[in-house]
Amino acid sequence: MNLTRRDFLKIAAVTGGIAVAGTPVVKSVLALGKKPVLLPQYVPTTCEMCFWRCGVIAKVVDGKVVKLDGNPIHPNSRGKLCARGHGGIGLLYDPDRLKTPLINTGSRGEGKFKKASWDEALGYVADKMQKIKEKYSAESIALLTHGTVSTYFLHLLQAFGSPNFAMPSFALCRGARDVAFEVTYGENVGNYERVDIQNSKVIVLMGSHYGENAHNSLCQEFAEAVSKGAIVIVADPRFSTAAGKAKYWLPIKPATDLALLLSWINVIINEGLYDKEYVAKYTVGFNEVANSVKEYTPEWAQKETDIPANLIIETARIIGKNKPNVLINPGRHTAWYSDNVQRLRAVAILIALLGSYGKPGGIYLNPSKKLEPVFLSEKDYPEPQKPSINKGNYPFAGEEGVTHSIVKATLTENPYPIKGWFITQTNIMKAMPNQKDTLKAIQKLDLLVAVDIMPYDGVMLADVVLPECTYLERHDDLFTVKEKAFGISLRQPVVQPMYDTKPGWWIAKELGKRLGLDDYFTWNTFEDFLKMKCKAWGIDYSELAKKGYISFPESEKPYITADNEPKFKTPSGKIELYSKELKEKGFDPVPKYTKHEQPQEGWFRLIYGRAPVHTFSRTTNNPSLWELMKENTAWVNAKVAKRMGLENGEYIVLINQDGVKSNKVRIKITERIRPDCVYLVHGFSTTSKLLKKAYLRGADDQQLITRYTIEPIAGTVGMRVNFVKIAREV
Amino acid sequence: MPRYVMVIDVERCIGCMACIVACKKENNVADGYFRTRVVEEVRGEFPYLRMELRSELCNHCENAPCIDACPTGASHRAKNGTVQIDKQKCIGCKACILACPYDARYSTPEGVADKCTFCEHRLKEGKKPACVETCLGKSRIFGDLDDPNSEVSQLLKKYDASVRLEFAGTSPRVFYINKKFAGGSL
Numbered sequence: 001m002n003l004t005r006r007d008f009l010k011i012a013a014v015t016g017g018i019a020v021a022g023t024p025v026v027k028s029v030l031a032l033g034k035k036p037v038l039l040p041q042y043v044p045t046t047c048e049m050c051f052w053r054c055g056v057i058a059k060v061v062d063g064k065v066v067k068l069d070g071n072p073i074h075p076n077s078r079g080k081l082c083a084r085g086h087g088g089i090g091l092l093y094d095p096d097r098l099k100t101p102l103i104n105t106g107s108r109g110e111g112k113f114k115k116a117s118w119d120e121a122l123g124y125v126a127d128k129m130q131k132i133k134e135k136y137s138a139e140s141i142a143l144l145t146h147g148t149v150s151t152y153f154l155h156l157l158q159a160f161g162s163p164n165f166a167m168p169s170f171a172l173c174r175g176a177r178d179v180a181f182e183v184t185y186g187e188n189v190g191n192y193e194r195v196d197i198q199n200s201k202v203i204v205l206m207g208s209h210y211g212e213n214a215h216n217s218l219c220q221e222f223a224e225a226v227s228k229g230a231i232v233i234v235a236d237p238r239f240s241t242a243a244g245k246a247k248y249w250l251p252i253k254p255a256t257d258l259a260l261l262l263s264w265i266n267v268i269i270n271e272g273l274y275d276k277e278y279v280a281k282y283t284v285g286f287n288e289v290a291n292s293v294k295e296y297t298p299e300w301a302q303k304e305t306d307i308p309a310n311l312i313i314e315t316a317r318i319i320g321k322n323k324p325n326v327l328i329n330p331g332r333h334t335a336w337y338s339d340n341v342q343r344l345r346a347v348a349i350l351i352a353l354l355g356s357y358g359k360p361g362g363i364y365l366n367p368s369k370k371l372e373p374v375f376l377s378e379k380d381y382p383e384p385q386k387p388s389i390n391k392g393n394y395p396f397a398g399e400e401g402v403t404h405s406i407v408k409a410t411l412t413e414n415p416y417p418i419k420g421w422f423i424t425q426t427n428i429m430k431a432m433p434n435q436k437d438t439l440k441a442i443q444k445l446d447l448l449v450a451v452d453i454m455p456y457d458g459v460m461l462a463d464v465v466l467p468e469c470t471y472l473e474r475h476d477d478l479f480t481v482k483e484k485a486f487g488i489s490l491r492q493p494v495v496q497p498m499y500d501t502k503p504g505w506w507i508a509k510e511l512g513k514r515l516g517l518d519d520y521f522t523w524n525t526f527e528d529f530l531k532m533k534c535k536a537w538g539i540d541y542s543e544l545a546k547k548g549y550i551s552f553p554e555s556e557k558p559y560i561t562a563d564n565e566p567k568f569k570t571p572s573g574k575i576e577l578y579s580k581e582l583k584e585k586g587f588d589p590v591p592k593y594t595k596h597e598q599p600q601e602g603w604f605r606l607i608y609g610r611a612p613v614h615t616f617s618r619t620t621n622n623p624s625l626w627e628l629m630k631e632n633t634a635w636v637n638a639k640v641a642k643r644m645g646l647e648n649g650e651y652i653v654l655i656n657q658d659g660v661k662s663n664k665v666r667i668k669i670t671e672r673i674r675p676d677c678v679y680l681v682h683g684f685s686t687t688s689k690l691l692k693k694a695y696l697r698g699a700d701d702q703q704l705i706t707r708y709t710i711e712p713i714a715g716t717v718g719m720r721v722n723f724v725k726i727a728r729e730v
Numbered sequence: 731m732p733r734y735v736m737v738i739d740v741e742r743c744i745g746c747m748a749c750i751v752a753c754k755k756e757n758n759v760a761d762g763y764f765r766t767r768v769v770e771e772v773r774g775e776f777p778y779l780r781m782e783l784r785s786e787l788c789n790h791c792e793n794a795p796c797i798d799a800c801p802t803g804a805s806h807r808a809k810n811g812t813v814q815i816d817k818q819k820c821i822g823c824k825a826c827i828l829a830c831p832y833d834a835r836y837s838t839p840e841g842v843a844d845k846c847t848f849c850e851h852r853l854k855e856g857k858k859p860a861c862v863e864t865c866l867g868k869s870r871i872f873g874d875l876d877d878p879n880s881e882v883s884q885l886l887k888k889y890d891a892s893v894r895l896e897f898a899g900t901s902p903r904v905f906y907i908n909k910k911f912a913g914g915s916l
Contacts, residue, residue: 067755070864080864086751211744216866223742223867227909239772241745244781251777612746624751627762637776671776 038062044071044548046479046491048149048471049084049091050615051169052076052192052215053479055549056085058472058494065089065472065495074549075217075483076192082214083613083625090624091453091470092498096691098455098467099499108443109461116464118502118510125464126514128447129160132419138162139386141420141447142406144428149491151376151477152508152526153424153451158381159512159520163388164418166401168431173333176340176716179396181330183341183579184348186569189330189363190482196558197221200327200361202319204233206257206347207609208331211241214612215332217483231322233315235260235307237607238635238679239672248315251674254605254720255337255596256305261346262593263301264316266293268353273320275355282566283352285578285590292590304593323354325361337718338709341396342591345579349591352575358566364558365566369486374533377520386416394715395585402715403432404708410441420447424504425468429457430617430683430700433708433719451507455690456617467501469493474503475526478533481549485556488537490530490544505529587713596721598676603723604636605677606656608701617683620694631698633668635679636726641669644726651729654678656704656722664729665699678724732874733811734790734848735903736862737882737891741910742869743768743783749861749870756849756860763836765846766861782908785861785870788813788834788846789894789902799829805843811903812848831898848872875903 040061047054047068055074059067068088070077077085091097101121106112116124132140138161145153146167157165169175178188189195197203198221210222222242226232232246235257243249252260268274269290279286298309298316305312319326328351334340356362391397392405410418421442432438442448442461450462453470468474472494479489497503502510505526512521523529534541544550557564570576583589599605613628614620634652646652651664663685673679684698709718745768753765766787773780790813796805797813804819805826815826822841835845849859857863862872873880882905885891891905 066758069752080866081748081752082866083747083751086748086755086864089755211746214746214748214866219744219746219866220868223744223869227739227742227868239777239779239781241781241783244779244783245741245744249777249779612748613751623761624754628747628750639776671772671774671779672781674776 040066043492043494044490044546045472045494046476046489046548047077047081047085047088048491049088049619050082050215052217053489054081054085054216055489056081056088057548060494063495065092070216071548073547073551074489075481075485075487075551077216078220080216080220082216082219083628084214084615084619085216087613087619087622087624088470088472090622090626091619092472092495094454094622096455096621096693097453097499097501098459098465099501101467101500102465104463108445108448108463109439111460113465118500121464121466122507122510122514125447125449125466126511128463129420129515132446133161136417136419137385138382139164139384139388140416140418141422142166142390142410142418143422143424144168144403144406144426145422145424146426149476150424150504152505153422155376155520156508156512156517157422159377159379159517160515161382161384163384164390164401164406166390166403166406168403168426170398170400171402171404171714171716172335172431172433172719175398175400175714176334176711177330177332177344178398179714179716180341180344180348183396183581184345184352184570184576185357187366190366192481192483193218193330193332194364194366194482195327195329196361196364197327198224198228199325200225200230201322201325202231202233202327204235204319204326204328205242206235206261206329206331207336208329209236209238209240209242209609212612213332213610231318233318237674237677238609240609248311250305250307250311250315253304253306253598253674254607254677255598257336258339258343258346258591258593259296259301259304260307260312261343261350262293262296262591263298263312264319265289265346265350265353266296267298267313267316268320268350269293271317271320273317273323274353275323278324278355279353282568283575283577284572285576288578289349289590292592296593304595319354324356324359326354326356327362328354328356330363335717336720337594337596338711338721339594340711340716340718341713342588342594346591349577352577357575358560360559364484365560365564367482367484367486367552367555368557369552369555371480371537374536376529377522379519389415389418392715394712396714398714404710404717405715407432407437407441410444411437413444417444419445420449421445422449422451423458423462424451425453427456427458427617429461429687430702433702433705433717435703436706451504453501454618454621455688457686457688460688460690466507467499468504468507469497469501473497473501475505475530478530484558485551485553487549487551488539488544489549492527492545582713585713599723603657603725605720606654606680606701606704606722606724607677607720608680608682611681614681614683617686620684620686620697621691623693626693629681630693631666632681632684633666634699634726635668635670635673637673637675638669638671640675641667646726646728653727653729654699654704654724655727656706656724658706660704660706662699662704663696667726678726731810733876733903734853735873735875735882735905736787736848736859737871737885737905737907738785739869739871739885740782740784740906740908742867743785744867744869745770745783746866748864748866749785752860752864753846756852757847759844760839763838763844765844784906786832786834786894787861787904789832789900789904790848792901792903793899795829795831795900796826796835799825801825808850810850810853812850814847814850815843815845817842831895831900
């Protein structure tokens with residue numbers, strides 16, 4: 001018998017679940033007296049290197065992850081991974097990982113940690129939580145967390161009796177977009193944005209920088225569309241990678257995007273370039289919009305935006321003539337200014353006028369799949385005794401909560417004191433603006449708990465640190481994927497947890513036990529719960545564990561057709577170009593332009609964005625990614641730099657309007673940015689000494705965002721409202 | 731024998747750097763070393779700009795100066811036409827590193843020469859190089875130039891391709907096409 005290498009590969013079939021350390025060898029080969037061969041095992045799971053959550057197949061040899069690849073059947077990865085996805089190995093084997101529970105023995109935030117056992121750490125947390133509940137109330141504990149992966153912590157908090165959770169993903173990121181689309185279409189555009197890029201003839205990006213923002217499947221489709229000859233129009237103060245692919249780069253004056261959108265609408269209505277049939281059939285409020293945009297002529301917009309009127313008209317015509325196969329990209333991080341929802345409303349309205357909602361190349365429709373919710377426990381949560389504070393007084397704030405409402409309530413103790421913060425997988429110092437407020441707020445607390453993988457800035461402030469294992473070492477809740485077809489993605493451990501780290505679900509369950517909430521955690525392991533959930537949904541768990549992803553192709557109905565008419569869950573049942581709902585709550589029912597402050601001579605607006613190899617601060621210490629980008633640079637326009645006598649690559653510091661000075665940062669002198677702004681990639685310059693690679697590397701944009709605006713509709717934040725001066729590092 | 735080549739469609743590169751990390755993990759490349767890179771070239775003045783992103787790697791030249799420079803035969807042409815290094819034979823003299831006009835080689839911490847292998851081990855398994863497989867933009871296209879139906883053959887037939895430093899006379903097997911600007915801008 002002569003086994004070739006290819007035969008070995010066939011034998012090393014895809015496994016479901018943990019690859020066992022001491023990987024199996026082929027017995028027959030041993031019997032033949034040949035050298036034992038370690039067979040790789042391939043285990044599918046779901047990525048957590050960013051929030052796109054691609055399907056991953058981990059190659060495990062002898063209990064060690066040696067390679068991560070994209071799962072070909074997962075629609076978000078399509079057999080490919082981005083740099084961060086491949087770099088997941090760097091997170092798993094980062095020597096700076098949190099390895100044991102820690103208890104701070106110094107003053108609040110001092111980070112004077114002693115190692116603790118899980119029993120001691122969990123006991124400490126449960127005891128403090130009970131004390132807060134007795135002295136104040138259960139509602140005085142708040143949770144700052146990040147999305148689906150923390151279902152068990154959200155469950156724990158609500159079982160304990162507090163409704164006060166908030167995720168940065170709303171007010172500090174996608175919230176304005178989601179609210180604008182909910183108001184207009186009765187539904188948001190999805191967390192995997194339902195953008196049909198690969199079929200777009202025209203792609204309009206407002207600040208979105210695909211390529212640098214490396215959301216996997218969108219990047220794949222973007223490149224495909226570019227290659228097929230799609231006309232790309234990019235409005236961005238910076239010549240982004242995407243702008244490099246564009247036919248039209250509109251170097252817009254920051255904070256004036258709404259002027260461009262309204263003038264595009266003006267031209268498209270005036271020249272009759274909108275989809276009259278679609279507008280008549282599916283929308284209400286066209287006349288109100290038409291009247292309202294009359295004043296927003298291209299000539300007016302030129303003065304606001306710095307974009308020549310003829311170029312506004314030319315691009316409007318290209319957009320209008322290619323309808324409906326046009327993507328006006330709704331973007332993702334939309335926490336820019338004090339009128340985020342209205343700006344995104346203009347995007348939503350423009351999409352409707354072009355009739356591209358539900359059409360190829362526009363926004364495709366949600367897959368139709370109904371699944372009954374499966375709860376983490378049968379038992380109902382106790383009724384909160386006090387009103388929740390997590391949505392502030394913002395009538396359209398989303399279910400995810402508003403982080404600054406928690407900070408504010410903690411600072412003011414109004415309407416009641418918040419005395420405990422539970423933070424899970426959220427770097428509160430890098431995610432939230434005005435770090436001074438955050439630091440002041442935590443001094444008001446009786447308990448600050450952090451659950452995380454790495455000793456991030458926020459973790460260093462905690463009283464108790466509970467080390468979670470990485471996504472490659474744990475189960476999480478099922479991911480429902482609403483791509484064109486509906487699907488379910490599984491996260492499962494591919495190797496055993498390293499060190500004394502535990503899965504998040506275990507931490508929540510164990511805390512529940514100590515808080516007398518056993519009835520809420522009746523499953524033994526989280527996998528038991530997942531099996532139960534799969535059973536309820538009619539999904540074969542073992543198949544899911546083997547494949548990592550299960551698709552429901554019959555759910556795919558992306559476009560409007562005679563037998564697939566869209567239903568809009570708005571009060572009128574139609575797309576609301578004019579929003580009665582907004583009007584009733586005292587807001588502009590159609591978007592009106594707001595003029596924002598511009599920098600004075602010698603000052604620059606601080607803008608920020610993404611790099612393809614990093615996910616905010618979370619990856620800056622990851623050895624596999626750090627070596628590709630160790631620090632960020634401050635982008636400064638070449639003429640400005642010349643005038644100031646600055647040299648490319650030298651260290652500078654940025655000083656904001658409140659006198660806050662950044663860490664030293666290298667200057668990138670470039671033609672690729674307007675003269676009135678400075679750009680930083682977000683997430684750098686950690687102040688955590690335990691992150692040995694990333695410690696004080698580059699400049700922290702969030703440190704300079706001392707000022708932020710809050711828009712009144714949904715409470716979303718404006719973070720591009722800070723001005724900086726450039727100074728030489730001395 | 732096949733004639734393996736890589737075609738880089740620069741228009742499709744979105745600079746995501748996935749190729750770089752995938753390559754490092756696939757080939758267990760030491761910290762701080764890279765077998766491939768993405769180069770950004772910007773032309774013009776604000777606001778009239780043009781930018782090209784371009785992957786660079788070993789060109790597996792048909793007329794390879796590294797092979798000529800190697801005193802021991804460690805750098806050699808493999809049967810499949812690619813340029814490879816036999817690490818057992820490498821004495822770490824670095825002559826090949828100096829001879830390569832493309833800065834494609836480096837000396838490992840162990841002191842031997844190293845570079846892109848076109849993922850020879852994967853080719854044997856019928857797979858494409860790791861960088862090609864993961865390239866989000868499908869900017870890297872790999873195949874057999876002797877097969878007239880292969881994607882690389884088709885692309886090179888259809889578009890004017892350029893190579894890096896053509897004047898060096900090395901006959902690279904990595905070709906660059908730019909569909910928008912015929913003739914490329916290298």
